[in-house]
Amino acid sequence: MKQDCAQLKPCRGASGGRALPALVLVSVASYLLVLDSACAVTLERVLQTTLEKNPAIQEAKAGLEQAAGQRLVFRSIVWPHAELGVPAGVQAGHRSGESGVKGFAVGRGALEQVLFNMAVPPSLRRGDVEVLIAQQKLNVAVVEQLHGARLAFYAALYNRSLESIRNEQRNKLEENVATQKNRFEAGLADRSAFTSATVSAEELVPQVESAHRAYREAQLRLAEAMGIDPVESALPQPEGELEFAAMHVDLESETAAALQRRADLKLARLFVRSANEDQRIIAADYYPEVAGRISGEYVPVTGIHRQGSTSKTQDFIGSEIVERAGYTWGVIDNGKVGGAVLKARAARETNELT
Numbered sequence: 026m027k028q029d030c031a032q033l034k035p036c037r038g039a040s041g042g043r044a045l046p047a048l049v050l051v052s053v054a055s056y057l058l059v060l061d062s063a064c065a066v067t068l069e070r071v072l073q074t075t076l077e078k079n080p081a082i083q084e085a086k087a088g089l090e091q092a093a094g095q096r097l098v099f100r101s102i103v104w105p106h107a108e109l110g111v112p113a114g115v116q117a118g119h120r121s122g123e124s125g126v127k128g129f130a131v132g133r134g135a136l137e138q139v140l141f142n143m144a145v146p147p148s149l150r151r152g153d154v155e156v157l158i159a160q161q162k163l164n165v166a167v168v169e170q171l172h173g174a175r176l177a178f179y180a181a182l183y184n185r186s187l188e189s190i191r192n193e194q195r196n197k198l199e200e201n202v203a204t205q206k207n208r209f210e211a212g213l214a215d216r217s218a219f220t221s222a223t224v225s226a227e228e229l230v231p232q233v234e235s236a237h238r239a240y241r242e243a244q245l246r247l248a249e250a251m252g253i254d255p256v257e258s259a260l261p262q263p264e265g266e267l268e269f270a271a272m273h274v275d276l277e278s279e280t281a282a283a284l285q286r287r288a289d290l291k292l293a294r295l296f297v298r299s300a301n302e303d304q305r306i307i308a309a310d311y312y313p314e315v316a317g318r319i320s321g322e323y324v325p326v327t328g329i330h331r332q333g334s335t336s337k338t339q340d341f342i343g344s345e346i347v348e349r350a351g352y353t354w355g356v357i358d359n360g361k362v363g364g365a366v367l368k369a370r371a372a373r374e375t376n377e378l379t
Contacts, residue, residue, distance in 0.1 A: 065261075065263075065264040066251075066261045066263060066264060068265070071174050071251060071261070072171055072174060074251040074253075075171055075174045075251050075252070077252075079166075079170045079174075079251070081166045081169070081170050082166050082167055084166070085162050085165075085166040088162060089160060089162075092155045092156045092158065092159030095152070095155050096152035096153065096156050097152070098152075099149070100152050102139065102144060102145055103149070105137065105138040106136070106137045106138075107135070107136050107137075108133075109132075109133070109134050110132075110133045110134075111133070112130070112131050112133065113128070131322055131323070131324050132324075133320075133322050133323075134320065134321050135318065135320040135321075136318070137316055137317070137319075138316065139314070139315075139316050140315040140317050140350065141315040141352075142309065142314045142315075143309035143311075144310075147303075147306045147309070148302075148306055150302050151299065151302035151303065151306065154295060154298050154299045154302060155299070157295050158296070158299060161288060161292040161295055164288040164292075165289050165292055173246065173250050174247060174250035177244075177246035178243075178247060178263050179267065180246070181240055181263045182267045184236050184243055186267060187239075188237050188240055191232050191236055192233060194229055195229040195230070198222065198225050198226035198229060201222045201225075202219070202222045202223050205222040205223075206219055244260040244261060244262070245260065247261050247263070248261055293376045294376075296372075296373075296376040297373050300369055300370070300372045300373030300376065301373055303369045304366055304369040304373065307366050308362065308366050310358070311362060313352045313353065313354035314352060314354070316351060317349070318348075318349050318350070320346075320347050
């Protein structure tokens with residue numbers, strides 16, 4: 026397969042000088058410098074971008090909004106339940122003293138309010154815990170993603186520095202190989218010195234490739250944490266150098282502090298609280314429930330009989346208001362409530378810290 030390549034020819038200016046190639050080189054160098062600086066990121070920028078664009082953090086924020094709606098569902102047990110309806114129809118037929126067709130419409134309404142229910146207090150607390158769980162899940166996501174971004178940033182710096190060191194070592198060994206080759210060809214050294222130098226130089230090749238591969242993997246993890254698509258954008262290049270410092274850690278004090286401040290442990294405690302409230306809500310079915318109900322009907326017309334009535338003067342539909350109260354109490358449940366309570370207790374024990 027033959028490939029034709031266009032040949033670039035320098036263009037002479039008015040003075041006869043070759044100005045265009047120099048301008049092209051300067052432009053290309055400037056473009057590469059700008060591109061490299063655009064991809065370079067500091068640790069502060071990495072953390073800020075991770076907070077704004079990380080998918081896991083965005084999902085946790087959406088879960089916080091969902092938890093606010095779920096709290097309304099738990100609290101709805103204490104709110105009154107209202108129903109409104111407007112049935113309409115036509116009454117036709119013949120009775121003694123009545124004839125013709127009559128149209129009618131009835132306004133109906135009902136208001137029901139819980140007066141006593143053992144599930145009310147735990148339901149209110151459960152709604153508040155649901156929001157706290159969502160907030161703590163957001164905290165866990167932020168801590169984990171920022172920690173992952175920080176580790177990827179440091180890993181990229183480390184492997185880039187390691188690759189640079191390996192390249193310098195390989196260059197020196199290649200220079201040594203060239204020197205030993207010249208000495209061998211000149212008869213000043215034997216073949217073993219030349220062979221040893223060649224083997225030492227070749228041993229560094231996989232180490233350089235391994236460091237470069239680890240650097241690229243760290244860049245990919247960094248782009249993933251920052252919410253950057255590596256297909257559409259260049260991989261971020263960490264800016265700066267690693268500095269090592271000695272650090273002394275007191276195991277007992279740090280362990281006690283971690284048990285108090287770690288976000289995942291706080292989330293586990295909230296799960297325990299949530300399971301406790303769920304267990305109380307389920308156990309509320311052991312007790313009676315009392316509710317009050319007010320219902321009413323408004324009939325704007327007269328002379329309309331109830332369905333199935335055969336009397337001329339009785340069972341007319343008229344406006345009325347009825348108040349009543351009633352209770353329900355499930356005495357026998359065949360173990361349904363007890364089994365649900367045991368299931369909720371098992372969920373609580375799963376998240377308990379020992």
